[in-house]
Amino acid sequence: MAFLKKIKNMFTYTAGFILYHCSNTKNHYPCRLIGEKKHSTSGKSVIIYRILGNKIPIETETSLLLESPDLISRFHPADAIKIGAIALDEFISEISQNKKKEKYHFVRDLMLNSAHDIGNNKKIQASNQEWAHTTHTPPQSAFPSQHIPGNRYPCKLVGGKCNHNKTKTTVIYTIMGKREGYEIKLEDLIKNCRLIEKFHPTEAIKFGFISMGENLFSQNTAS
Numbered sequence: 001m002a003f004l005k006k007i008k009n010m011f012t013y014t015a016g017f018i019l020y021h022c023s024n025t026k027n028h029y030p031c032r033l034i035g036e037k038k039h040s041t042s043g044k045s046v047i048i049y050r051i052l053g054n055k056i057p058i059e060t061e062t063s064l065l066l067e068s069p070d071l072i073s074r075f076h077p078a079d080a081i082k083i084g085a086i087a088l089d090e091f092i093s094e095i096s097q098n099k100k101k102e103k104y105h106f107v108r109d110l111m112l113n114s115a116h117d118i119g120n121n122k123k124i125q126a127s128n129q130e131w132a133h134t135t136h137t138p139p140q141s142a143f144p145s146q147h148i149p150g151n152r153y154p155c156k157l158v159g160g161k162c163n164h165n166k167t168k169t170t171v172i173y174t175i176m177g178k179r180e181g182y183e184i185k186l187e188d189l190i191k192n193c194r195l196i197e198k199f200h201p202t203e204a205i206k207f208g209f210i211s212m213g214e215n216l217f218s219q220n221t222a223s
Contacts, residue, residue, distance in 0.1 A: 027153075190208075
């Protein structure tokens with residue numbers, strides 16, 4: 001789908017722009033997104049990334065990465081936005097055409113109203129295989145202790161709402177130490193480098209997923 005590819009390229013540029021201008025952040029991210037590809041046998045989407053201090057790229061199926069919040073937390077929020085966009089592509093590829101938008105809306109609402117999970121992931125802890133040349137999540141031992149981030153994020157996603165035709169999303173969030181909630185259009189949040197880096201990467205993935213859907217399905221509505 002040419003339009004979907006165009007949107008994915010847009011996210012590649014946007015994520016790169018944000019990552020460049022947020023490079024001075026105090027938070028630490030040992031994983032750097034390199035790209036994506038399709039698995040040669042399963043056809044599944046695969047995320048390619050590198051761990052700081054290791055030259056060999058690691059390949060992990062997108063679905064497995066999404067089940068590993070501890071691993072997601074090691075990517076910069078700008079990279080997480082791109083991963084979220086890739087996840088939307090993978091998600092709708094397995095759904096019939098007439099159900100794509102309905103399923104997207106369902107998942108979008110779940111994402112906006114569920115807290116992120118940053119607990120230890122058993123799949124990472126239990127893995128003791130040689131991971132460098134395979135396609136799965138690396139074991140915890142792959143990360144030297146100094147590479148495990150103790151990052152802080154003052155902003156927290158608490159909800160969201162959509163416009164009347166469900167094509168645009170407004171994010172509702174709180175700031176640590178303040179009671180009131182704040183609202184911002186998702187399309188404006190994606191462009192705001194300084195604000196994006198204040199959200200946990202597991203929430204940034206949601207922003208990428210939903211924003212990708214906005215671009216895809218609002219285009220379909222317009223046509």
